[in-house]
Amino acid sequence: DLDLHSWLRVSLLFSALWGQASPQCPDSCHCAWDTATVLCSDAGLREIPEGIPPETVSLHLERNYIRNIPETAFSDLVHLRDLYLSHNRIDSLASGALRHLGPELRLLDLSHNQLRQASREEFGSTRAKTRLYHNPWHCDCALQELMETLNLEPETVNGIVCESSVRGEHAGQPLVKLLDSGVNFCNLQRKTTDVAMLVTMFVWFFMVIVYVVYYVRQNQAETRRHLEYLKSLPSPRKTPTETDTLSTGF
Numbered sequence: 001d002l003d004l005h006s007w008l009r010v011s012l013l014f015s016a017l018w019g020q021a022s023p024q025c026p027d028s029c030h031c032a033w034d035t036a037t038v039l040c041s042d043a044g045l046r047e048i049p050e051g052i053p054p055e056t057v058s059l060h061l062e063r064n065y066i067r068n069i070p071e072t073a074f075s076d077l078v079h080l081r082d083l084y085l086s087h088n089r090i091d092s093l094a095s096g097a098l099r100h101l102g103p104e105l106r107l108l109d110l111s112h113n114q115l116r117q118a119s120r121e122e123f124g125s126t127r128a129k130t131r132l133y134h135n136p137w138h139c140d141c142a143l144q145e146l147m148e149t150l151n152l153e154p155e156t157v158n159g160i161v162c163e164s165s166v167r168g169e170h171a172g173q174p175l176v177k178l179l180d181s182g183v184n185f186c187n188l189q190r191k192t193t194d195v196a197m198l199v200t201m202f203v204w205f206f207m208v209i210v211y212v213v214y215y216v217r218q219n220q221a222e223t224r225r226h227l228e229y230l231k232s233l234p235s236p237r238k239t240p241t242e243t244d245t246l247s248t249g250f
Contacts, residue, residue: 099124133159
């Protein structure tokens with residue numbers, strides 16, 4: 001009996017130690033430890049799950065309901081090589097949300113989401129092959145600079161289409177074709193900013209002129225009323241003393 005109890009205690013202790021040593025898989029996900037792959041696809045997730053093992057090499061989060069990516073979502077995944085985020089509802093990336101992804105990252109899939117705007121700050125210095133097609137992009141200078149920075153997948157680059165743009169007439173056209181044809185959204189944006197500044201300066205100048213004219217006219221009206229008041233005053237009559245003095249002099 002003593003030997004049996006001792007064996008049970010040793011087994012329980014071994015199980016506890018093994019449970020602490022082995023990595024934990026996030027809820028609603030399946031983990032394949034032999035390939036360091038975490039599968040969270042079609043899991044009904046509304047946010048990036050917590051507790052993703054730091055050893056993860058391939059992370060599948062596609063076909064969920066994720067709306068945004070916090071800045072520290074992947075900060076511990078230094079060995080990550082493939083990140084699948086397609087077919088979600090992602091419409092915003094926190095500043096630097098993808099900056100923590102290590103240099104080993106080779107594929108970043110953000111296709112089929114709700115992204116309208118993005119900039120280099122959110123992506124950091126990643127050189128991974130990136131998919132951005134099938135998003136309702138608003139084409140502007142920031143997106144143009146991002147396109148020039150990222151290593152976009154050649155097969156899908158024509159799927160990055162402008163749903164709207166700075167000036168509106170480019171809606172429905174692939175961004176890469178617009179850039180190849182000579183369209184420069186950064187110049188357009190600068191011109192728009194310059195025009196807005198000129199309009200603002202003109203409005204202020206016009207307001208100053210109006211105020212000066214109003215001020216001058218008000219002063220003229222005040223002066224006119226004062227003169228009319230002075231004219232309406234009775235003229236002073238000579239006193240008897242003054243009359244006698246004049247008579248004596250004659």
